[in-house]
Amino acid sequence: MWEARFREAIRPVCGNTTTTSKWTGHVKTALASNPRSGNTWVRELVERTTGFQTSTAGYCDVALAKTFLGECDPDAKFLVKTHHPAMLHHNQVSTSQYARNNGFTKAVHIVRNPIDSIFSEWQLEHYPKAMGQLDHTGRLNVGEFGSDTVAGHRHRKEAIAYAKKWAMHEEYWTTSSFPTHHARYEDLIDYKLPTLMSILAFLLPPDELPSLSQVACVTELDAAREAYKSRKNPAFSTWNTWNPELRKQVIEIVRPGWCRQGYNVLLRKVVGEVKGIDGICDF
Secondary structure (H helix, E strand, O other), X not given: OHHHHHHHHHOOOOOOOOOOEOOOOOOOEEEEEOOOOOHHHHHHHHHHHHOEOOEEOOOOOOOHHHOOOOOOOOOOOOOEEEOOOOOOOOOOOOOOOHHHHOOOOEEEXXXXXXXXXXXXXXXXXXXXXXXXXXXXXXXOOOOOEOOOOHHXXXXXHHHHHHHHHHHHHHHHHHOOOOOEEEEEHXXXXXXXXXXXXXXXXXXXXXXXXXXXXXHHHHOOOOHHHOOXXXXXXXXXXXXXXXXXXXXXXXXXXXXXHHHHOOHHHHHHHHOOOOOOOOOOOOO
């Protein structure tokens, strides 16, 4: 509602919001997230608003290069996608010097609640690939995720491994020693305008910020301009898909980050009180 009123008040004249160029600044900013947490979506919003190209650290995703012209350009350092340390490459044996070795001096950290992001990552990894490409919208019907079956036990093992990755990633970027702006995926869904503007204010000095008209042009969801065209599901949309015991075990594993990011509060707001979980941050 607020975003609609904002567009109505600004009355933007929206031309081509996909033309981008290389940023000429010297600061290299990481766009860090655990997989399936909105990293690519944030890239799209930032590129279309600022006009500056973004890229990916450590490798070139040829599929993404169709959307992001700077994807394979190591000099496109305005905003650089990374899932580290959730996806370690063979030559990265330690996480401690990752940011310094890659030249990052600041970061935007996008976090999504582990219940939804883990299930989404599991789906991405297991849904049949078409022509060798990952399907970012496909969904397998697994019934109760982590049920007391042979398949469910395998799901449990994988979910726990994903949870440990989520916890490691959240701690790494939350405790980083350089300036870091934290934003939740759920806030980008519910409050896209202020969340996006806070990210832009972190990236650019006041005299280089895009106009309100430019911001207004990208606040309306336009799946046709997206690289993955993935769903933008509300918070805890997969909550009832999980086996309750496994769900609680995962939250126990990620508890420090879960509490730091306020997911105990958001869960209570969206789902209500959950026995055994509601007081998990009372320590």
